[in-house]
Structures are given as C-alpha cells and as structure tokens.
Amino acid sequence: MTIREFKMPDVGEGLTEAEILKWYVQPGDTVTDGQVVCEVETAKAAVELPIPFDGVVHALLFEEGVTVDVGQVIISVQTAPGAEAPAAVEAVAAAPAAAPAAAEAEPEAPAARQPVLVGYGVSTASTKRRPRKAPQPAVAAQNGTGVAHAAAAPAAPAAPAVVPAQGGAGKALAKPPVRKLAKDLGIDLAAVVPTGDGGVVTREDVHAAAAAAITPQTVAPALPVAPEVPAAAQAAPVQVPAEVSGSARETRIPVKGVRKVTAQAMVGSAFTAPHVTEFITFDVTRTMKLVQELKDDPDLAGLRINPLLLIAKAVLVAIRRNPDVNASWDEAAQEIVLKHYVNLGIAAATPRGLIVPNIKDAHAKTLGELSQALSGLVATAREGKTSPADMQHGTITITNVGVFGVDTGTPILNPGESAILAVGAIKLQPWVHKGKVKARHVTTLALSFDHRLIDGELGSRFLADIAAVLEHPRRLITWS
Template sequence: MRREFRLPDVGEGLTEAEIVRWHVKAGDDVKVNQIVVEIETAKSIVELPIPWDGVVAGLLADEGQTVDVGVPIIAVDTEPAAGEPAGGEPAAGEPAGATAAAGPAALSQPADRAKALADDLVPKPPAEGAVEPGAHGSPAPKEERQAVLVGYGVKTGATKRRPRKGATAATAATAAIPATPVANPRRVEVDGAPAAAPAAAPAPAPPAPAGGVPGAISVLAKPPVRKLAKDLGVDLTTITGTGPQGSITREDVHAAAATPTAAPAAAPAEATPAPRTATAPAAQALEERVPVKGVRKMMAAAMVSSAYTAPHVTEFLQIDVTRTMEAVQRLRALPDFAEVKVSPLLLVAKAVLTAARRHPMINSSWDEQAQEIVVKHYVNLGIAAATPRGLVVPNVKDAHALSLPDLARSLTELAETARAGRTQPADMAGGTITITNVGVFGVDTGTPILNPGEAAILAFGQVRDLPWVVDGELAVRKVTTLSLSFDHRIVDGELGSRFLRDVGDMLEDPLRIMAWS
C-alpha cells in the first residue's frame, strides 16, 4: 500500500520548513529510520528519517520549496499491515464499486488515495502520433500555418507585420513589387529616420555609408538577431559584425552581452547620439536579492524583538590577558586536553560561569506576563556562532557543572556542529547567558544585542600586543577589550559593572578562577 510521509513539527510550534536536500529518489528502497531528507526550519537544519520500509513512489516536494507542517513530502510503497486490504481491494463487508460511487470522498480510502497519487506522479503518455509542436515531422496543427525563417520552427496563427515608421505611399507601392532575392542581409536603420527605399533594379545597390543620412546609423543584422539583441539589452550600433558583408551574427550579440559595455567612440559633432541607459545585464549585476527565510528569518525577528523590548546598556573593559594566554599554552600541553581545542574562549567561558555564580541575578530572565524576574541557578552557556545560513546561538547545557576538560570538549563539539549547519532546535533552546567571540574576526569590541530571554551577553574582542603600564613601567602586553550588554530592567549599573569587573579580574589572573570557584 502507498503511504504519505507528512512534514512533522520538529521544533517548538514551527509551521513550515524548506526542503534543503533529498537523500533518496523515486524507485529507491528505504528502511525504517533511514535519513531521507534534510530540511531547514526557522532554527536549524534537521534530518528526517522515514518511519517505514518500502520503495519510494515519488518525491512530493522539490529542493528549495517551502512546505507547511502536515503537508505530504514523500510517498512510499509499503507492504500492507495485517488485517489491511491489499492492492486497493474493498474491505470485508464493503460492496464492490462503493469507492467509485463515493466521488471525492473516495480519496479518503487508502487504495484510491494511492491511485490518485500515482496519477499525479506518473505523466500521461502522449496521444498516438503526437509529436512536440514545431518539431520535424509533427502533424500540422489545425490553426493556419505561416512560414517563418528556416531553422526557427513553424509559427501558428495568422499575424500581420507592424508597418514601418515613416512609410510613405511610394515605399508601399515599391513594397508591392516582388523583390529580387539577394545573398546579403537586409539593411536596418536604427536610432534615426529609415532610409528611403531604392528604386527597382535588377540587382541591389551596395550599401551606402551611414553618414549619408544625418542622424542615422546603419547596421546589418537579420530580424532574429535584432530580437536577440533587444532581449539582451545590447546596442547593435556598438558591435562590429563578423558575418558576411560585416553583418552581425547571434554569436556577436552573445559576446557583446557577456563583456562589459565599453564607452562608444566619439561621434561627429553634427550627429551626437542621445544618451543611452545602462544595459539590462549591467543593471542586474548591481543588485542581488536574497530571500529572508529559515534561520535568517528567525534571527532577524529575534533581534528586532530583543532590541525593542529589553532596554540595552553596554559597558566596556580593557584588560591585560597576558597571564591568560600563558595559561592557555600550558593547558594545551596537559594530557587531559590532548584531544580537544584549547583557546582563550575556554577561560573566558569559565570566568563567566564563575562570575554568574557570584552574581546570580545576571543569569536570569524577565517574565512579562507574570511581572516577575526568574533567577536561574543553573547556566546553559550560549556561544554565538556565525553560519552561512545566519546567526545561531547553541548552548552548553548545565555548563556550570562541567569540569574544565569537559567544558573544552563541549565548546569544540558545539562549534563544529554549528559550522556544519547541524545544530538542532533543542540545542538552541533554554539558554541563560551568552558569549560572542568577535575577536576571531579581528574586531576589538562591539555592542552585542541580547539573545531573547536572557539578561546579559559578553563580547570578547581580539587579543593584541599593546603598550601597558606594569609596576610603574611601560611594557608590551597581550590586551583585549570586553563589552557587556545587559537588560536594564533586571541588571542595574552596579551589578553589571561588578560582574564585568570580576570577569576581567579572572582573565588578568586565572588563579582567581580557582579561588572563586
């Protein structure tokens, strides 16, 4: 029997997701819990497993398509379960033909649903003898046929050519005389008055120079070439033709469209051309539109909500972290940290955890509905991570209870998962305080925006060699700048300053982390 797998809600009340990549195609065998598709929700990339064994009957959503929760995205042919009718046969006690008589309601039956789905998935075969319209050997359509240029197919329907501008009675009379076929392309006048029709003669006269008619510029091009140039926004007067008699070919137009537009040569004073607008390809290259969806859409909504809900205050502190950098080098040499990455961020995180235990109000949230401050005696430490799909803030659960090696492993796994785009919604929920490391981008400091639901966020800037006064003497030291943004409804200036000063003291002398833990 055919089963439809519907898009589930993989987050907290999500309503839609984008199909990022299919791992299977129609006709593939699938097993229970096999990953069949990757989707992007408003929070992260999620892999979805299939709940049945069977054969993929068809993919009901394309890659890049946004699908609502509950909409079928894949159909699978499976073995019928015990007691279920197979092959679309009516169940016991149901009269034959009842499904057909039920009309639209019959689609609720599994067999009819499967048949309707199969009809949608399998394209109808063409009628006998049918061939693609315009192809060689195709049957003539019933509409009137009108001959067009050789190699450009057959045009259906009767059409009438638009009269040329400025056509006179004389030119109309001349047009009635059968023209003698010539090998040269026809002359076309652009950006000026059309040339007068030549007198009837056994053979056409050679093309006259463009300067013969004031304000007119002659080019040699066939009508399809002219249409192609118009569609691509290419000015035919700026192209040097490579065809017979200097005519312009389709290749010349494509080459001109692919190269930047050059400034035209200076024209005579008596024939100054009107200013031209930028070509379409050049105008399109100046702008790019990126759809706001998925993680980026959620990030934008969260940042706007936070910025305009919580009154932000930011404080800055420049500190000497020479001892912290020395401690990082010593930690890297210890066997306990042999298989993990040890960076200054590890000691910054430990300092934040220690300072949050000393000042619990910094690790809290504002409950608008209850008009209460929720003080949290646990720390889910968030680390802001920039990814190609947008900013995500996964957090280390119960970071306050981890040893330094375990904290180092958790931070390493968190960063690798975020860069790979595999952060799950549960990993980003429940954060209590956040660190953003702007120093990795060569930035000294910033004014970070609070992660929604939190009261504080610490920015850690780049570490640089700067002149510093040590014991009354000038020396070159490792210096960085910390900045702390906090919700002024919860954290006043004194609490924010004490917390930031404690973090700075521990990074100036890492022994304080041990003393205050």
C-alpha cells in the same frame, strides 16, 4: 497494498515551514521504520527526517529546493496489507483538472496522530504569514489521479512515481548545496565546466558560469563569511545566492532562513528589552601565559586550548558569584525566572548564516569537558548539523568579535536571555605594570544586559568579576 503518507513535521519550536534540501530515497526504494528519507532546512537548522513506517516509496511530492509548510504531505509509501494506516487518505498528488472536484467531493477526514520525530510534533494552530507562491508538487502517481485513487483500488497497485530527471545519463556530478546554488542562479549544471576531483562541479564553477553569463559590472563582490560571529551581535554579511536586478546597478539578496529569523529576533530584542552596555579594558597577559601552559600540559593533550575557553570559564565563575544575572523575564506572568543552570551560548558562523548554539549545563563541566563541548559545538555548527534543540533554552551568550581585530562592540541580547558578553581583540599594548610602562596583552570586554533584570550595580559587579578572573587566572581556583 495501502498508501501511507508522511507529512512535514514541526522540526523546531513553532516553525511553520522547511525547505527540502536533499532526498535520500527515490520512488520504488524500500524504506524501513526509522530510516532517514530526506534532509530539510528550517530557519534554525538542517535536520534529517526519518520515516515512521516500512514500505516502498510510491511518490515524492516535492522537489529538492522547495519550501513546504508544516503538515503538508511530502512523501507517500506503499505498505503491506494489514499494516496500520491512517483513518483516511487525503488526495495529495491529484492532477490539476481533478483537484477541485476531489476537494469538493471528499470532505477532509480527521487527521491521524502524526509521530513526533523532531522537536514538538506538528502544530495544530494556524499561523499567519505573508502570502507566497504555493510550491508545486514534484511528482504524482502515473495514473494522474493521485494517491487517493491508488488507495481506492488496492487490486491494482499504482506504479511508483518518477522523479523528474536532472540530466539523465549525462547528469552532472555535484553536491546538493551546489545544485541548489545553480538552481537559484539559473545555471544549467550540464553546461558548467567541472574543476573538482572526479569531474565534480564546485561552487566556484557555478559562480564562474554565472559571472560569464553577465557583464563583469553586474557581479557584486563576494560577501565575507566570518569564522566566529554572534547571531546576537550586528548581523555580518553572509554568502547567499543573489538575484541581479534588471538594471544591473544593484543586487537584491532574498531575506530568508537564518538571516530572516535573526533579523526578526534582533528587532524584537532591541525594542523589547531595555539594553545597557558596559565596558572594561584590562591586562590579560597572565591568562595568555596560562593558555600556553595548558597547551603543554600532557593531561590536556588532544584538547583545544585557547583564550575563549578560559573566558568561558571566567564567565561561569562570575555567574556563580552573581547568580541573579542568570535569569529571564516572563512577560506573561510578570515574573523574573532565576536559572539554576547555565546553558552557555557560543556564536558561530556557518554556510547557512549566523547561529548561537549553547553548551547545556556548562556550569557543571570541568575545564577539559568544557573544551570538548566547545570544539564539538563549533565543528557541528560549521558542518551545518546543529539541531534546533542545540540552539534553544540558552541563558547567556559569549560573542567573540575580536577575531576581526576590532576592540569591542555593543551586542544585542538573544531573545529570552539576560546578558551577552562581547570579547574584543587581545593586543600587545603599552600598559602600566608594577609602576612601569611595558608591553602587555590587553583586551576590552563589553557586557550588554537587560535592565529589567540586571541593574547597574549587579551588571558592573558581574563584568568586573569576569575581568578579575582573566587578569589573575588563579581565581579560577580560589573563587570556584
């Protein structure tokens, strides 16, 4: 038997680490090439990882909830004799006492070519980051000498490693995110009273147990999660596990994952691209009437029709009339890169935080296709299944801050994009229409743009065209 190792791949664009959310296999299970063995979470998305060879799981090297660097071995598999194996097998589960000796006695062998599963494969470049505690391997081979020893003695295959028990026969029933929440809050799931169907422990049960363990004054109020908020706009609070300080007078929330990357991206964008924001307030009563007519159209039955759909279409029409707004700034080459396609970003809030997936080639889609793409994008995001590829290569973004009832905002550009449109709340207001004051549906749009790419004239014309289409939606046809 041969022991093969599977390393954490780079599941995004230059990401350096990922957290293991859930294992789908255990030691002793048979796996086949392409079978998903675990789900990991990066700073951008949750991704399922398939194993690139057949065999029997020998050991899981890290527990759920542990953050692992790209390139570290996360699972070892026993394969049949003669199966293709790496040129050298590294010791990945050695006992603490034996690890230093093994490291000195056996120099690192050239790494075998790692199959590219997601994204761009394992990065070979070193990446500097702040030091953090090294994650401890979850399991090791039972003989205590690790995988390297097992590989050196093929006549006596190592027994499958055993994953630490999580409750044994009395294991509490709970989904992986709930288990992670309990672990972060230091709550023993076995001691939590379940209220879910079939005796399943819910997030609310864990929070209740955490609240019972401390005085009411030490519990911070729940932070709201918005239905649709831009990652590129001002960061809204998201619900994340909190660590209560010893003084019980403040709550500290770890900055990691999506929140950490969003913060870094917004700081970089704000201090790199010279932002300019312009506003326009106008009458969208005709657009609201058209939304209702389209909802009643049998040809569009089953599609989600809402104002955001027509706003997205208006943006695409305005880009066609002002193509120079759809560009990016290449600092290294000192070039402006004009994009002849539109990857339209739509902000969405998820349990993981705020993300902005984009609709690829939105400019080429019909109204029905755009509706389907919007619905799929939002549903996938809220399920936490958005892939890193869905969030890459956006060209322009729409952020709907109106869902909070606010009039508008001054959004920050997504890095690499030229503009972002904030859509305010649509409200009935007194408005002069045909010489008389009437109640009309009115909204305010705010366009932030990179002044290196878009000057005041171009930005103003682009914003005015979006408003013109929404004020007189027949222009969706006459200007297309």
